[in-house]
Amino acid sequence: MNTANNPALQRRYRADRRFRLYGLLALAFAMSFLLFFFVDIISKAMPALQQAEVKVTVQYTEAAIENYNKAVSRLDRRVVSKSWLRSLPRLLRDNPAMIGTSEELWVLAESRVDQYLKGHDGHGLKAKYQKRVDVLQQQGYTRMAFNTGFFINGDSKLPEYAGILASAIGSVMVLLITMALAVPVGVMTAIYLEEFAPDNHFTHVVEININNLAAIPSILYGLLGLAIFINFAGVPRSSALAGGLTLALMTLPIIIISTRAALRTVPETIREAAMGVGASQLQSVWHHVLPLAMPGILTGSIIGLAQAMGETAPLLIIGMMAYIPDAPNSALQAATVLPAQIYTWSSESLRAFEERTAAGILVLLVVLLSLNGVAVWLRKRSEQTW
Amino acid sequence: MQTSDLIFWLLSGLAAMSAVTFWLCRHKATSLMHGPIRLHSQPGYYGWYGALMVLLPAVMVAVMVGVLHLFHWYTAPATLLLAVCYLIAAAGSGVALSHINVDFRARDAVERMVRGMLFGAATVSILITIGIVFSVLFESIQFFKVISFWEFITGTRWEPDTAFLIGAGREDEGGAVPHFGSVPIFAGTFMITAIAMVVAVPVGLFSAIYMSEYASNNWRNTLKPMLEILAGIPTVVYGFFAAITISPLVVQFAESIGFHADYTNALAPGLIMGIMIIPFMSSLSDDVIRAVPQSLRDGSLALGTTKAETIRHVVLPAAMPGIVAAFLIAVSRAIGETMIVVMAAGLRPNLTANPLEGMTTVTVKIVEALTGDQEFDSAFTLAAFALGMVLLIITLVLNIISSLVVRKFRQRYE
Numbered sequence: 001m002n003t004a005n006n007p008a009l010q011r012r013y014r015a016d017r018r019f020r021l022y023g024l025l026a027l028a029f030a031m032s033f034l035l036f037f038f039v040d041i042i043s044k045a046m047p048a049l050q051q052a053e054v055k056v057t058v059q060y061t062e063a064a065i066e067n068y069n070k071a072v073s074r075l076d077r078r079v080v081s082k083s084w085l086r087s088l089p090r091l092l093r094d095n096p097a098m099i100g101t102s103e104e105l106w107v108l109a110e111s112r113v114d115q116y117l118k119g120h121d122g123h124g125l126k127a128k129y130q131k132r133v134d135v136l137q138q139q140g141y142t143r144m145a146f147n148t149g150f151f152i153n154g155d156s157k158l159p160e161y162a163g164i165l166a167s168a169i170g171s172v173m174v175l176l177i178t179m180a181l182a183v184p185v186g187v188m189t190a191i192y193l194e195e196f197a198p199d200n201h202f203t204h205v206v207e208i209n210i211n212n213l214a215a216i217p218s219i220l221y222g223l224l225g226l227a228i229f230i231n232f233a234g235v236p237r238s239s240a241l242a243g244g245l246t247l248a249l250m251t252l253p254i255i256i257i258s259t260r261a262a263l264r265t266v267p268e269t270i271r272e273a274a275m276g277v278g279a280s281q282l283q284s285v286w287h288h289v290l291p292l293a294m295p296g297i298l299t300g301s302i303i304g305l306a307q308a309m310g311e312t313a314p315l316l317i318i319g320m321m322a323y324i325p326d327a328p329n330s331a332l333q334a335a336t337v338l339p340a341q342i343y344t345w346s347s348e349s350l351r352a353f354e355e356r357t358a359a360g361i362l363v364l365l366v367v368l369l370s371l372n373g374v375a376v377w378l379r380k381r382s383e384q385t386w
Numbered sequence: 387m388q389t390s391d392l393i394f395w396l397l398s399g400l401a402a403m404s405a406v407t408f409w410l411c412r413h414k415a416t417s418l419m420h421g422p423i424r425l426h427s428q429p430g431y432y433g434w435y436g437a438l439m440v441l442l443p444a445v446m447v448a449v450m451v452g453v454l455h456l457f458h459w460y461t462a463p464a465t466l467l468l469a470v471c472y473l474i475a476a477a478g479s480g481v482a483l484s485h486i487n488v489d490f491r492a493r494d495a496v497e498r499m500v501r502g503m504l505f506g507a508a509t510v511s512i513l514i515t516i517g518i519v520f521s522v523l524f525e526s527i528q529f530f531k532v533i534s535f536w537e538f539i540t541g542t543r544w545e546p547d548t549a550f551l552i553g554a555g556r557e558d559e560g561g562a563v564p565h566f567g568s569v570p571i572f573a574g575t576f577m578i579t580a581i582a583m584v585v586a587v588p589v590g591l592f593s594a595i596y597m598s599e600y601a602s603n604n605w606r607n608t609l610k611p612m613l614e615i616l617a618g619i620p621t622v623v624y625g626f627f628a629a630i631t632i633s634p635l636v637v638q639f640a641e642s643i644g645f646h647a648d649y650t651n652a653l654a655p656g657l658i659m660g661i662m663i664i665p666f667m668s669s670l671s672d673d674v675i676r677a678v679p680q681s682l683r684d685g686s687l688a689l690g691t692t693k694a695e696t697i698r699h700v701v702l703p704a705a706m707p708g709i710v711a712a713f714l715i716a717v718s719r720a721i722g723e724t725m726i727v728v729m730a731a732g733l734r735p736n737l738t739a740n741p742l743e744g745m746t747t748v749t750v751k752i753v754e755a756l757t758g759d760q761e762f763d764s765a766f767t768l769a770a771f772a773l774g775m776v777l778l779i780i781t782l783v784l785n786i787i788s789s790l791v792v793r794k795f796r797q798r799y800e
Contacts, residue, residue: 012692013608013692014696015692016692016693016695018694019693019694019698019715020596020600020693020694022592023592023593023596023597023599023600024596024597025592026588026589026590026592026596027505027592027593027597027609027613029589029659030593030613030616030664031612032659033616034612034616037619037627040627040631041623041627044630058778059522064630071798124654129681140650173646175468184507185507185510188503188504188507189504189507189508189510189511190503191504192504192505192507192508193508195507196501197508197646198563205512206508206511208508208789209511209512209515210486210511211785212515212782212785212786213511213514213515213788215715215718215781215782215784216518216778216781216782217718217719217721217723217749217752217777217781217783218721218722218724219722219724219749219774219775219777220522220722220774220778221517221518221751222756223515223518223521223522223752223756223770223771223774224514224521226519226521226756227520227522227524227525227771228517228520228521230525232456233456242429249514249517252510252511252514253511256511280493280497281497282500282501283452284496284641296719306618309620310618310619310620310621310622311620311621312621312622312724312725313621313724313725313728313749313753315751316728316756316757317753317756317757318754319757320756332390339620339622340622342622342623343622343625343725343728343729344628346622346626346629346729347729354630357626358626361622361623361626364620364623365619365623368618368619368620369600369615369618372615372618
């Protein structure tokens with residue numbers, strides 16, 4: 001029989017190739033989404049790296065101490081940022097020698113001016129000020145400078161002055177608390193279940209329970225945090241402590257599961273050899289199994305940390321989307337975290353907040369992807385075939 | 387004294403005392419060793435024994451007093467508590483020192499205590515579950531005292547805005563009666579979940595088939611981490627992307643083919659949620675497909691089938707239980723997903739089959755109820771806990787079914 005020209009066989013071969021193509025298409029779909037997503041977010045975030053500044057003449061007069069608006073000409077009042085104007089009276093009170101002088105200064109522009117200069121639709125700048133900005137631009141009195149403020153300021157109602165520092169510090173505080181609680185308890189639980197637990201009813205219940213906890217939607221941990229930590233135990237609402245405790249509970253199952261997997265990869269012969277030379281069970285675990293499993297445990301902890309860092313829903317429930325202009329300096333003060341800051345900015349109506357949201361997202365993604373990269377690298381480096 | 391001060395003094399005091407005791411005990415142990423006399427354990431174990439004897443009883447007492455305080459059964463004055471804990475620690479130190487002699491087996495004692503601590507850590511996970519169940523259960527019971535369970539389950543109107551009147555004892559004043567019918571909310575949840583599954587199941591499954599059956603090892607090792615990036619992107623980012631980029635695209639596309647779409651349509655969050663879930667679907671399916679014994683494939687190929695026929699008629703049916711389990715886990719992820727729908731789906735409960743209209747979900751309503759400025763014990767906020775309870779039950783049931791299915795699958799091939 002001539003197989004090459006058999007139509008039925010040809011059809012089957014075509015079906016075979018088609019099937020393989022579906023798989024490739026599925027992967028191509030996922031990858032092209034990833035590409036589209038990153039291009040979109042980056043292109044939305046890039047404008048926020050630059051911030052408009054304008055050069056204005058400042059009159060340091062007595063009157064400016066009482067009414068900061070009087071420091072610049074009437075037309076420029078709505079062109080410069082209010083955050084800068086508001087800082088003037090204090091500057092003058094601290095440096096009385098400046099009163100009576102005037103100078104030309106590059107100052108932060110108002111967000112609408114910034115959006116207008118960047119050519120974004122919906123900038124919302126009135127025609128009167130558009131003309132003024134055009135004049136300034138022709139004189140060379142406008143420029144785009146690197147947006148340092150975004151990285152060193154806290155939240156603000158004025159988009160041009162809003163930054164991520166306060167929320168980044170909040171994130172670090174929350175994560176420190178989360179890790180301090182979840183890693184030790186998680187690793188201890190995993191050691192118990194993997195190395196010591198007798199095969200009884202209690203152990204089974206704990207194991208099933210941990211799998212269920214890993215599947216519970218994160219928002220329910222928020223309900224737990226609200227009902228137990230805040231309403232019952234009296235932890236201050238919106239505080240980094242409340243957030244850290246809640247995220248610790250959420251991260252715990254992830255850490256337990258990955259630590260158990262890491263402990264399981266250590267071959268039984270290591271334990272037997274340790275016990276063979278007279279070590280107790282605990283000594284064999286502490287001196288031999290744990291050090292060998294350490295890279296795996298670390299990888300799991302980093303992945304858990306990354307997940308906790310990107311989590312928003314439970315933190316909204318416990319009030320961590322508060323307006324935080326200054327970084328908190330204790331775990332009991334109201335704080336916010338990076339993802340919650342992104343959420344609050346995304347619900348602001350001013351157009352200028354959109355690019356700040358995207359820039360915040362970019363910062364968050366860079367941190368999370370590098371954490372995951374470190375985890376993957378650690379796993380690769382320590383991969384061991386016994 | 388503030389609670390934080392109390393905790394600080396307690397911990398620093400105990401740490402100092404245990405350090406001193408560690409040193410004293412180790413010193414006593416080493417001083418026992420001279421000439422032919424050898425101890426059972428290494429000196430360090432005697433030190434640790436002392437340190438643990440200082441820490442454990444005192445911390446346990448402090449925790450117990452804390453629990454009593456939280457339940458409002460008994461509140462000890464802070465200074466008294468501190469003094470008692472220090473005393474217990476000192477007593478522990480004395481007892482430990484007196485125990486140490488030539489015959490004392492310190493290592494055994496330390497190992498017993500460490501095992502106890504490990505066991506204690508393992509019970510924490512049980513406490514968390516109890517905590518979650520109780521926190522939603524108690525508030526839900528409060529809710530169902532006011533609103534009938536039947537209305538909650540079968541009602542088709544969700545109009546809770548006047549619920550504060552009940553809390554204020556003014557429900558007889560003739561204002562609009564609040565309605566807590568959750569059917570439209572669950573309809574929205576299932577609609578968005580269904581859209582997500584329509585995206586995630588084919589893409590995830592075919593990716594898994596390609597990676598496990600066709601791709602070379604190298605290819606697979608690059609593709610898999612890239613797919614997993616999708617699961618690592620925070621949901622708040624997906625929410626922003628769905629609301630700002632995808633939603634307008636959906637609206638434009640709908641208008642170009644002559645339909646009207648809301649900006650809060652269910653399609654945009656559903657699609658994005660589906661993409662988020664692809665890695666769950668693909669990596670779980672990948673695992674089970676690879677667990678199907680090679681002998682099944684070889685047998686089928688030996689009969690002259692093509693590779694695609696082998697996969698369709700032999701590998702996939704064999705892996706089906708695992709794929710079903712992956713599907714159930716993916717569904718429970720989609721139902722519990724919050725940020726995407728909070729940011730991109732609507733707030734208005736809407737009982738419709740049209741995915742281009744705005745719909746709302748369980749998680750959106752929970753967030754809405756608990757981030758507003760309503761009184762905590764109004765029916766409006768309590769409703770969030772009732773919804774949370776239903777969410778908890780659904781996820782647990784889905785998870786238990788999927789783990790049973792997986793266990794069956796494992797047993798068949800091991």
